[in-house]
Amino acid sequence: MRRLLGLGLGLVLLWAGWWALGAQAVTQGTRALFASDARLHAPQSVDVAGFPARFDLTVKEVAFSDPRRGTGWRTPVVQLSAPSWQPWHLSATLPARQEMDLPGQTVSIAAQALGGSLVLKPGPALALNRVAASAEALDLRSTLGWDLGINTARLTTRQVEGDATRHAITLDLAGLATGGWLARAATKATLPPDVAEIALRAVAGFSAPLDRHAGNSRPALRSLVVQDSRIRWGTMTLAAAGEIAVDATGRPEGRIDLGLTNWREALQAAVALGLVTPEAAPTWERMLAMFAASSGGERLDLPLVMAGGRMSLGPLPLGPVPRIAQRQ
Known part of the structure; x- marks a missing residue:
C-alpha cells in the first residue's frame, strides 16, 4: 500500500512539475510573441491558470496597430485554453x-x-x-x-x-x-x-x-x-x-x-x-x-x-x- 501511495504521490508531483513548466513556457512564449513584433503593443497582464487539467491563458488589453497601412485591432481581453495533455x-x-x-x-x-x-x-x-x-x-x-x-x-x-x-x-x-x-x-x-x-x-x-x-x-x-x-x-x-x-x-x-x-x-x-x-x-x-x-x-x-x-x-x-x- 505504501508503495502504491508513494507511486501515486510521485506521479502527482511529476504532473505538477510538468504543469508548472508548461505554464512558465506559455507565459514566456506569449510575452516573447508580443515583444517580437512592433505592431503588437505590450499587454497589461499575462496570466496562466487551470491547474491541473488545463492551461488557461488570459491576456488583458491586447492591441495591434499598423500605422503604415492604417489598420489595427483592440480588445480588453483574450482568453485561450488548452488541455494540459494536449496543449x-x-x-x-x-x-x-x-x-x-x-x-x-x-x-x-x-x-x-x-x-x-x-x-x-x-x-x-x-x-x-x-x-x-x-x-x-x-x-x-x-x-x-x-x-x-x-x-x-x-x-x-x-x-x-x-x-x-x-x-x-x-x-x-x-x-x-x-x-x-x-x-x-x-x-x-x-x-x-x-x-x-x-x-x-x-x-x-x-x-x-x-x-x-x-x-x-x-x-x-x-x-x-x-x-x-x-x-x-x-x-x-x-x-x-x-x-x-x-x-x-x-x-x-x-x-x-x-x-x-x-x-x-x-x-x-x-x-x-x-x-x-x-x-x-x-x-x-x-x-x-x-x-x-x-x-x-x-x-x-x-x-x-x-x-x-x-x-x-x-x-x-x-x-x-x-x-x-x-x-x-
Missing part, C-alpha cells in the same frame, strides 16, 4: 466588444457569442492544422456611417493533406442586415435591406507554411482557387468560381467566372452605391443586355480576367488590377 489544441473566447481600425475608419464590433478553436500539428514547427471561428448576433458599426448586423458567421480553415502551404477555407454568413447608408442604398436599388447569404469555398496557397516560423518566413498569398461561392440578396444571386495566382509583388493573374441572375437589379445597386454614375448607367445596361442575351436575358455570365497587370470583365476593361499587400 496544441486551443480554444479561444473573445469579449462582447472590440474595435478594428481600417483605412479611414474605425469599426466597433459587438457580438453575443464570439470564439473559436485552433489546432496545431504536434512537432517542432507547430504547423497550423485547422481553425474554426463563429459569432452570433454580430454587429459592426463604422465611423463612416454604415452598420451591418450578421445573425450567424462561421469560418473554418484546414490544412490540405500533404501540403503545409495550402489551406481549404469555408466562410458562411447568414442574415446580413444593413443599416445607415448601406440600407438607404439598398432601398434606392429596390433591394431588401437584408442579404440572405454569403458563402465562400476556396483553397488558399501561401509562400511558406503557417507555423511558428511565420514571423521570419512571412507567408504571403500565392494562389486562390474559388469553388462554389455565392451571394444571395433578394432575387439577385452572384456565383463565382475560378483560380488566380499571385506573384512576389502581389500582382494577381487568372480568371474568375461570374454568374449573375437578375443583373438589372445589380446594376441599380451599383448606381445606388456610387459604383456606376447615373449618366453611365444606360450605356452599361445596353452592353450587359447584349452579353446576357445568349442566356435568356436574365442571367449574365462573364469572366473576370486579370492578366498583364490589367483587369477586365468580359470584353469590358476595368483598369489596373489591384495588388494584394505583401508582408514586409
